[in-house]
Amino acid sequence: MIWPLNRNRELNRMRPRLYRLAYAWCHDSHLADDLVQDALSKAITTRSSLKEPRAMECWLMSILNNCWRDHLRARRPHEDIEQWSESLESLLPGPEDQYAEQQLAFQVRRAIGALPLSQRQVLTLIDIEDCSYAEVAAILQVPAGTVMSRLSRARLALKESLQSMHPGIATPRLRRIK
Amino acid sequence: MNRLSNEYLSAFVDGELSRQEVDDMFKAMGEDSDLAESACELRTLKLMVRHAYEDTLEKSSSPSPSWRGHLNKAIAAMLILALGSLTGWKLHESTSMTHWVTAAPHLHKNVQQVSLAITPRPDRVILHIDNDDPDQVQSALERASAILRNAQANHVDAHIEILANNRGLDMLRTDRSQVTVRIARLAKEYPNNLRFVACGQSIKRFEQEGQVVKLLPQVQIAPTAIGEIVTHLKEGWTYIKV
DSSP, X not given: OOOOHHHHHHHHHHXXXXXHHHHHHHOXXXXXXXXXXXXXXXXXXXXXXXXXXXXXXXXXXXXXXXXXXXXXXXXXXXXXXXXXXXXXXXXXXXXXXXXXXXXXXXXXXXXXXXXXXXXXXXXXXXXXXXXXXXXXXXXXXXXXXXXXXXXXXXXXXXXXHHHHHSTTTTOOOBOXXX | OOTTSHHHHHHHHTTOSOHHHHHHHHHHHHHOHHHHHHHHHHHHHHHHXXXXXXXXXXXXXXXXXXXXXXXXXXXXXXXXXXXXXXXXXXXXXXXXXOHHHHTSTTTTTTOEEEEESSSOOTTEEEEEEOSOOHHHXXXXXXXXXXXXXXXXXXXXXXEEEEEEOGGGGGGGBTTTOSOHHHHHHHHHHSTTTEEEEEEHHHHHHHHHTTOOOOBOTTEEEESOHHXXXXXXHHTTOEEEEO
16 A cells, blocks of 8 residues: 555654543643654554545544553553553653642642543543544544443543542532523 | 434534534524533533643644743643633533524534623624635625624624634635635724634644645634633623634
C-alpha cells in the first residue's frame, strides 16, 4: 500500500490530540509522549490495516489504546490486566505540583485520574475527543452498552468526587428565568 | 435503554439521541426541573473534563517537567470561576427564557441552555459553535438572527455573541467560510447587538499546525473560548451550545 505524503502530515496533525488523550489516560507527560511516539510508529508500520482513510482518527486512537495496554502489561507481566487495571490510579503529583494541588483544576484532573482506567478512557474519548459511542466501542473493542454504562458510572463518580471537595458543585437548585 | 436512566441522560448531553428524542427530552425538562438540573450538571461536568486538558495540545511537542504546574494554574483560574459560580450562586436552567427569545423559531430544538448568575440577563445570549457542520453553522446564524429580530419587535436591546472555536472557527475564516455574505449582512443589520468572536487558542493551534488563519473583518478575538464563556456566564448571559 502506498502511504501518501499528505497522510504523514495528517499523522503529524493528530499528534497533539493523541498526546492530550494519552496524557488524560496516564497523567504523565513523558509517558504520554512515549505512547504517542509508539502509536505513530506503529501506525506507519501497520498502515495497510487502515482500510478507510476517513477513519484515521479512530484508527490512531485504537492503536494508542493498544500501546497503553501494552505498557500496562509490561509493568505487571504476571497479572491479569483486566483485573487490576480497573483499580489503577494515575501517577501521584510530583513536587512541582505542590502549589497546583491546591487548585481546582488539579482536583478535577485528580478526580478523573482516580477513576478506574476503563471508565477514564471512555470519559476522555467522549468528552475530550468528541467521539461517538459507536466510535468508542470500536476503539476500545467493547460493546456499545458497556461504553454507556462505563460513562454513566464515570460521570457519577466524578460528580461525587468533586462534590466532596466542593459541596455546592453538584447540588445547584434551578430557578426559572421568567 | 431506560428513558430516564443516567445512561439516557448522558446520551442526551452527548448528542446521541435522535431529533425526536431530543425534542421529547426538552419537553420533559420543561416539566421536570430535577431532570433539567441533572442535564445541566452533566453538561457542566462534560465542559470541565474537556477544558481540564485543553492546554495539553500546546505542550505535545516539547513537554517539560514543569509545564504541568503552569498549566494547572491557567486552567484552575478558569475553573475556579466556573465552580465559584456553581457553588456560590444558582444555576439557572433557561429552557423557559423570556417570551421574545423562545418565540424565535426552532430555538428550543437541539440546544443546551445554561445561565449562571444571581441576576440572569435573558437579553444576553452567547451561541457557541465548535464544529464546521454546515447545518450547525446555519443554525447558529438563524438563531442569532431570530433572537435579535424578536427582541427588536419587543423593543428589547438584546446582545448576541457567536463564539467559535476548534473547527467552528471555519465559519469566521476568509478562506473557509461558506457564510461570509450572511455574516456581513447580519453585522451590518445589527452593528451594536451582534458580535462574532473567535477563540485565540484555536487560532494559535491552527497556526502551530502551519495554517495561515485570516478572519473576516467583523470578527473579534477572545484569548480562550472557555474564558469568554465563563466571563459571560458570570455576567448573567445565557449560554447556548449550538
